[in-house]
Amino acid sequence: MTPQKIMTDDRVAALHETALHVLEDLGIKITHQGARDLLVKNGAVIDGDMVRLGREMVEDAIATAPKSMVLKAINPDRDLTLDQNSLIFTPSGGCPNVYDRLRGRRPGDAESYTEMAKLVQSFDVLHKMPVAPEPQDIPLHERHIFTNLIQMTYGDKPLGHYARGQAQTDQNFEMICHGLNLSDDAFKSNIWSSTVINSNSPRLLDDTMAQGLMDYARYQQLTIITPFCLSGAMAPITTEGALVLSHAEALAGITLTQMTNAGAPIAYGSFSSNVDMKSGSPAFGTPEHVRLQIGAGQLARHIGIPWRAAAGSASNATDAQGAAENLMGIWGAIQAGANIILHSTGWLEGGLTVGFEKTITDLEQIQSMAELCQKMEQVELQSVFDDIASVQPGGHFFDTAETMARFAEAFYPPLVADLSNHGTWQDHGGLTAEERATTIWQDCLENYTRPQHSAEIEDRLMPLVDRLKSQGGAAPLT
Amino acid sequence: MTPQKIMTDDRVAALHETALHVLEDLGIKITHQGARDLLVKNGAVIDGDMVRLGREMVEDAIATAPKSMVLKAINPDRDLTLDQNSLIFTPSGGCPNVYDRLRGRRPGDAESYTEMAKLVQSFDVLHKMPVAPEPQDIPLHERHIFTNLIQMTYGDKPLGHYARGQAQTDQNFEMICHGLNLSDDAFKSNIWSSTVINSNSPRLLDDTMAQGLMDYARYQQLTIITPFCLSGAMAPITTEGALVLSHAEALAGITLTQMTNAGAPIAYGSFSSNVDMKSGSPAFGTPEHVRLQIGAGQLARHIGIPWRAAAGSASNATDAQGAAENLMGIWGAIQAGANIILHSTGWLEGGLTVGFEKTITDLEQIQSMAELCQKMEQVELQSVFDDIASVQPGGHFFDTAETMARFAEAFYPPLVADLSNHGTWQDHGGLTAEERATTIWQDCLENYTRPQHSAEIEDRLMPLVDRLKSQGGAAPLT
Numbered sequence A, B: 001m002t003p004q005k006i007m008t009d010d011r012v013a014a015l016h017e018t019a020l021h022v023l024e025d026l027g028i029k030i031t032h033q034g035a036r037d038l039l040v041k042n043g044a045v046i047d048g049d050m051v052r053l054g055r056e057m058v059e060d061a062i063a064t065a066p067k068s069m070v071l072k073a074i075n076p077d078r079d080l081t082l083d084q085n086s087l088i089f090t091p092s093g094g095c096p097n098v099y100d101r102l103r104g105r106r107p108g109d110a111e112s113y114t115e116m117a118k119l120v121q122s123f124d125v126l127h128k129m130p131v132a133p134e135p136q137d138i139p140l141h142e143r144h145i146f147t148n149l150i151q152m153t154y155g156d157k158p159l160g161h162y163a164r165g166q167a168q169t170d171q172n173f174e175m176i177c178h179g180l181n182l183s184d185d186a187f188k189s190n191i192w193s194s195t196v197i198n199s200n201s202p203r204l205l206d207d208t209m210a211q212g213l214m215d216y217a218r219y220q221q222l223t224i225i226t227p228f229c230l231s232g233a234m235a236p237i238t239t240e241g242a243l244v245l246s247h248a249e250a251l252a253g254i255t256l257t258q259m260t261n262a263g264a265p266i267a268y269g270s271f272s273s274n275v276d277m278k279s280g281s282p283a284f285g286t287p288e289h290v291r292l293q294i295g296a297g298q299l300a301r302h303i304g305i306p307w308r309a310a311a312g313s314a315s316n317a318t319d320a321q322g323a324a325e326n327l328m329g330i331w332g333a334i335q336a337g338a339n340i341i342l343h344s345t346g347w348l349e350g351g352l353t354v355g356f357e358k359t360i361t362d363l364e365q366i367q368s369m370a371e372l373c374q375k376m377e378q379v380e381l382q383s384v385f386d387d388i389a390s391v392q393p394g395g396h397f398f399d400t401a402e403t404m405a406r407f408a409e410a411f412y413p414p415l416v417a418d419l420s421n422h423g424t425w426q427d428h429g430g431l432t433a434e435e436r437a438t439t440i441w442q443d444c445l446e447n448y449t450r451p452q453h454s455a456e457i458e459d460r461l462m463p464l465v466d467r468l469k470s471q472g473g474a475a476p477l478t
Helices: A009-026 A033-041 A055-064 A110-122 A140-154 A166-179 A184-188 A207-218 A239-260 A287-303 A320-335 A356-372 A381-389 A401-406 A422-427 A433-447 A454-470 B009-026 B033-041 B055-064 B110-122 B140-154 B166-179 B184-188 B207-218 B239-260 B287-303 B320-335 B356-372 B381-389 B401-406 B422-427 B433-447 B454-470
Strands: A028-030 A045-047 A050-052 A069-071 A080-082 A097-100 A104-107 A193-197 A222-225 A228-231 A266-269 A271-274 A307-310 A340-342 A353-355 B028-030 B045-047 B050-052 B069-071 B080-082 B097-100 B104-107 B193-197 B222-225 B266-269 B307-310 B340-342 B353-355
Touching: A009 A050, A009 A055, A009 A239, A009 A287, A009 B381, A028 A033, A028 A239, A033 A045, A033 A050, A033 A207, A033 A239, A055 A239, A097 A356, A110 A140, A110 A356, A110 A433, A140 A166, A140 A454, A166 A184, A166 A193, A166 A207, A166 A454, A193 A207, A207 A222, A207 A239, A222 A239, A228 A239, A228 A287, A239 A266, A239 A271, A239 A287, A239 B381, A266 A287, A271 A287, A287 A307, A287 A320, A287 B356, A307 A320, A320 A340, A320 A356, A320 B320, A320 B356, A320 B433, A353 A356, A356 A433, A356 B287, A356 B320, A381 A401, A381 B009, A381 B239, A433 B320, B009 B050, B009 B055, B009 B239, B009 B287, B028 B033, B028 B239, B033 B045, B033 B050, B033 B207, B033 B239, B055 B239, B097 B356, B110 B140, B110 B356, B110 B433, B140 B166, B140 B454, B166 B184, B166 B193, B166 B207, B166 B454, B193 B207, B207 B222, B207 B239, B222 B239, B239 B266, B239 B287, B266 B287, B287 B307, B287 B320, B307 B320, B320 B340, B320 B356, B353 B356, B356 B433, B381 B401
Parallel strands: A097 A353, A193 A222, A222 A266, A228 A271, A266 A307, A307 A340, B097 B353, B193 B222, B222 B266, B266 B307, B307 B340
Antiparallel strands: A028 A050, A045 A050, A069 A080, A097 A104, B028 B050, B045 B050, B069 B080, B097 B104
16 A cells, blocks of 8 residues: 655655754763763764764664665564565564453463463464563563563564663573574574664663663664654654654664664664543554654655554453554554554553453454455456356356355455354354454464474573573663 | 555556446346336437446446535535545444344334434534434334434434435425425525435346436435445455446446436445355455455546445444444545545444444544544644753653643544543443443433524424325335
């Protein structure tokens, strides 16, 4: 689909200029000494921990940032190209809690994280392994080891990690090299890990995030640099104002990566929505959210860098609200020309909880959108004519030659939608989509089989895992 | 938004040619003698009740069909322009049953029809009065009188009617003239009624529909000519095949109206989706539905005529499935450049039931889309800069000058979405969107007030209504 616009190209350029002006004249606060030093060495001006970035530095960074890259997967068939033509869906991230109808809402734990990894692995439309729910029963200093191990041994898709300090990142990367039998060079010459770096809007990059940007840049791994700008709260109340702030922060992050290592892979991120004026909570799937997505897409294309958007829902339940919020975000992201859509399944409560049923009902949405984005089959118009001619007025096409040749593959087969009539639906218990989704995730987990090579990778990894744990893992940088 | 395309312009022209070829070489079955005679007089070739339409007739009809028109409302502030830039939302049509959480699923009746009229009148985003649910407790020969009376005395938006034979249509139009104090000429020189005419796909136009097309054309009222083509059932299984059939049938209907009365107002209609291969039921909000919407939009623009699409859901419940199906159809229609979107709220069970709660949750969707389609406010970039400058890094924008100036109107205020956090949500009963919607429609009905002039119109109408009823109303043409 052709991306929509909310602004003229001239206006996009003017917003970009204003963001450069913000970075040059107001600057961004960077608490990380090493990051500040690096930027100063490259021409930034500092005043305490405020760093002002000249437009030339920023333009250099935009120039060296790669415009196309490959995210490697354990299974090479699942390698992902990330460029301005990509459409990559990823599952919920950042969720401390988990919910399903059978066990209720609870803190994320090792069991639910493992189950989510199995679920995500089971659906091709989800292109990356999950980072949520947070397995809170695993101590913080070992949690990265656990989630990485699960991703690598229960799935074969591209991996994702939190960047919570250099020590954890080093251990994550060591596990990848060891588990996949990669030399340091082989690791660095491809993207094996991606992470999301959120600035602390407005205009603040904290130690952990700056460290993550630099660590990932140094190892040539992918950072998705994403200000989380809530219009009316951490960002200006106007759409254009929020876009300028978000753009400025993303550019600052990009600049830090490229000054660390010119050519390091990055994606331009935007996750801007509005705050709900009634509750003060973040809102998702609102008109403002979609408008900000479309504007961010225009800015990303202005600088020519692949970009990420996000869907998600604020709903507390897997209901009509939650479905509409997520689907608004999915459609908005696609109309905005997003290349990678985070939180495309499962988010409840603005990301505080990932839902198992919500994951299933949202999967239907992204499967439908993925199908819609496929190229339409073009048919011979003579055979269209013949097909129509072969059916008498008032008749049906159930068994024409064209139908018989295509019916098995013609239409998207629903995952959770039940299209039976009211009587049949009632005879089957009159279940809502949420209730049916429970059976679906249960079946998925029951029928899950580990991918090829998982056992082999696990055998290679376990001694390393034991060693890392016996060394105390690594505490997160806080 | 700029309409999307699934085909090149050349391909659209080729599909149009194929449809002309279908009409010219295969023809369409028209059971109505008068319609056949009229078409023959204008050059059609008949063989029994098969009518073959030459391309010149069709092209003449496209040329005389108006490209822009005004749908009059009782309240002139609610007059609607229908052209290729319009975006008009209308509520559920065609539903025999009604559902709400308090009273359950039941046949539509006078009470629920009246309540639906009040609900629809209460929301500006719904642009026309409803024709559903069907008030089944009113005998068929009086039902048109009842629904027309309710529309005219409980609302002030443009009216809609079923065309179920000339006698009923005449009585409907007589009521409008009498109730609104219009001369015959004043009535005919404006559009006061619109109706939907569905062909009986494939390639069949029955007596009632042909009669409706001619009646409405003669009185210069609006017909929305809409083949209901289910791909794989009443239409070819391929997207392009279904588009060709639907287009041919729409063109046949348009031709009949223009041969009846050149310049009679019409809209090009399309309501094509796929059949569910598992249940045989119509599916809505599927990738195929959206693709057919986008293709129909391209064909409509090819012939330059404003066009209608439809949303709707097959779900049996006001749940995540129903929400996603409807929103897919709404987004699809808007991306297809539709000018009028029918069934944009309330459809359950593929239209067999209209839901009160479903109407409310779908209203949130179309209110959001309507808001999104508003032009974005452009702000001074200097004031954006100043706003950002006024907040320290890590601070907030809750009380900046820009925020204070705008916060009351800045964001779309949710109708049914609850964005409170999990604890607050639970404290308020942990209600789903569907459950909250019950309170909303109840409040709407409780706070409903009849529009200005309603009593006056009712006073004028009641003697006519009594007379029409005492004459036995009018039986529908079957």
